[in-house]
Amino acid sequence: MNKKTLVLGASLNTSRYSNLAIHKLVKHGVETxxxxxxxxxxxxxxxxxxxPPFEGVHTITLYLNPKNQMAYYKYIVSLKPxxxxxxxxxxxxxxxxxxxxxxxxxxxxxxxxxxxxxQY
Structure with a gap:
């Protein structure tokens, strides 16, 4: 069961939750x-x-506040997660x-x- 996941709001900062999520997704064998x-x-x-026009995205996990999400509305819908x-x-x-x-x-x-x- 591979639920290809896009982390939106990814950070290189190791103390950010998005960074931790990428590590954990990879550890669980989820294509990320x-x-x-x-x-x-x-x-x-x-x-x-x-x-990028990623193909086959099952899940988008958001790490952006609502204001910063606005620029991605059409993109999120276009990926058809x-x-x-x-x-x-x-x-x-x-x-x-x-x-x-x-x-x-x-x-x-x-x-x-x-x-x-x-439960993922």
């Missing part, structure tokens, strides 16, 4: 791609600074509405907890 402000690599995953995970602090009713309109499942949860409890 990432987009952040600075390019680099975390746990073998390249952090892109643009919006099966679900979007709103990590703590990323909850966004405006984006919920867009996802509902596009029949994309979403949940407010913590990717790290989901992985730790085998």
């Amino acid at each position: 791609c990432a987009i952040g402000l600075k390019s680099g690599e975390v746990s073998g995953v390249k952090i892109n600074t643009d919006m 099966k679900r979007v995970v709103f990590n703590p602090g990323t909850e966004n009713p405006e984006l919920y509405k867009i996802l509902r309109e596009n029949k994309i499942h979403f949940e407010s949860a913590c990717t790290l907890v989901l992985l730790s409890t085998d």
